[in-house]
Amino acid sequence: MSAFLIAAAVGASLFLTAYLVLWNLSQIAMSPVAAVYLWTHQRRNTRRARALVTRMAFRPLVSVVVPAYNEQLTIVESIRALLALDYDPFEIVVVNDGSTDETLSLLKDTFHLLAAPHAFVQPLPTAPVLGLYRSTRYPGLVVIDKDNGKCKADAANAGINAASGALVAIIDADTILERDALIRAVTPFLENSKTVAVGGNVGIANGCRIFDGRVAEVALPRNWLARFQIVEYMRSFLLFRLACASCNGVVLISGAFGLFRRDAVLAVGGYDATAIGEDLDLTMRLQRHFRGTGQRFRIGFDPNPLAWTQAPEDWRSLRSQRYRWRRGLLQVLWRYRRLIGNPRFGIVGLGVLPYAAVFEGLAPLLELTGYIVVLLGTLSGLLSPLFWQVAVAVSVLAGSAITFTAVVLSDLGTRRYMRGRDLVLLVIVVLVENCGYRQLNSWWACVGTYHTLTGKRGWGEMKRKAFEGA
């Protein structure tokens, strides 16, 4: 029995170690791919290239759709900032998704809204629209008041229905856009008629000084949870997504900011109200639709921060968010399981989805299992303490090295955190993040998996706060 236990413990430890080594190696392999993409992007997207929009006689109308549910703290400032975007022509379609706070009345008072007739067809089904308001002061501002659809997807679909533009930008109500975000995002559509969607890097606004609805000064937040999320975002946006973007395999355009060809979104049926990660699901459906029908298409990705968003600063909100993300990932993997390994879907079927299933899907479960097996094995004397060294090496040290690579890429590409103090802090955050926070995330992912299996639903609550320095 004892020999069997020892063999099982050693076998499990070796398997988990090999798995984690492979996972780390795959991420390290992504770094040069991401670096080349970033470097080429920076060389190509010069100031002159961005001036293309201003050199065009006719520019496409962009409709910026802002789903808003109980956003009284940030909505006015967000809309003011949107009205000052550097692009012409564009309209803003705010969708008040049955807010129970002062969101609608604040909008009405601040932007001089009047109930107005506004005709639009509704190709995407949504909860009933109660009324439509237009601003007498800002002709491009439309506010739709509708019944609560219990999800962002429903509100976004209502906005897409009412949008007049050939391009629709879907953003969160608390997203802060860079002044030239639309110019940057529209350019790939002008350059390549096959472009159906463009996503961008999303930065974390916590700690930044916000002035006039713009990020005026980038700084690290005081809150450690927000700091951890900054390095997580760097890793996610600058390794996996850039590597995917380099082969037209982007499967997630963040809900914080994405620009889509309206007809493409309508062709795939808009956002799915039953999807937990509606942004991931929509991007996946675009990939499936265009690859499945053999149409040439492109989903672009701008590695520069086009938008800034608020990260949760309390444990409860963060935990809810992570549960939701996990359920969203598993739902998408299950929904699109037929694509996995299918050569008809190109890099998405053969590379991105299998990677997501094997590593994103399983890694948290196996990582935690690994810690438990090694801990129990060592405590019971079955395993040598050497196994702990391996666990630390492949988990903490390799994890830190990968995150540092993302920090270097972020620094080379975007020069976000310019103060020396922030740099030192960033190094500390990376080291600390791998000693506890990451493992906690893995735990939340395991709980999220359990929720998925038991059919638990709900968005959880996200505590909102006004922007700093606003």
Added chain:
Amino acid sequence: MLTIAPFERLTALMFRTELIVALGTIVAVIVERAVFAYWSAWRERTELRYRTLVSRALAGDDAATSALVDSPARHRLVLAALLILPLIEDRDPERISATRRIVGALSLVPIADRFLRSRLWWRRALALRALGLTQITDRSASIVAALDDRNRNVRAAALDALTDLQDPTTLQAVVVRLHDRSLPRGRRIAALTAFGTECEPFLLDLAEIDPDHRLDYARALATCGTERSRTALCLWTSDRRAEVQAAAVEALAHVGLDENAARLAIKALDSEHESVRAMAALALRHWTGPGDAAARLGRHLGDTWPVALCAAQSLQAMGPVGHVELQANAGRQDLAGDLARQMLWERQPQC
């Protein structure tokens, strides 16, 4: 307790490797940042040093130009950036001419020539952009030649350069590449936009001998056509391809209608193709001449959504005749009524 000798050695190796990699990446972050900080500070200092001189030189101060000419060779690229980059947004001919004079005095053109021969595509692209922005027309041939460069980014930069150069001798080279799918679509359109109506005769000549690409010509004429194109566009409204018909009617909307064109546009409202009907509705937006355009548009308020929207917008733009038609439809309890009411509401004083 289990210890395996090879595993032990592997573990030690792995631990050391990971530790070195982690420390190495920390060092990489710090070194990269230090190098960048040094380079930024140097550039900032250099720019600060020359900014006033550049402004004075651009204002015509010969002493300032001489001071710039005497600057060390290692400062040339910073100076080039200070002089040339503002021209991306500021296309004032006087400023361009003053910049070109200083660029010549600083011997930056030979540097651009050297960059044009570089094996690195980003250097070739940089040189092309600089030559275009400063409108150095005696390098037009090199820029046109770069349209056939092996690198697509360089080809795109060459097109940008021709857009900025606005040299009439390069016009033909731009127009014949209208269908060149290896060049970014938006930049091809931007180049045509920059040349404006000068492209029109070439486009019409080419369209005559190349009817297969009529769609592209029609779209181009929608950007830079004048009434001179009207006859050809009217002819194309009866092309067998629906997309050509739609593009021709759209271009007619841009160049403006005469009686014959308006008659054809009204006829196109009965097309079986939605895109043609929509463009026809759009083309009639300022037409108040003969024909029953307003009444016909009014009937299309109940058409498919894209056609109805274009019809409603045209009626709104038509003035009193269109308003009468909108009023007549405003009582309807369907989408056409909603559209009519929206268009009338938008014309009210509160908007």
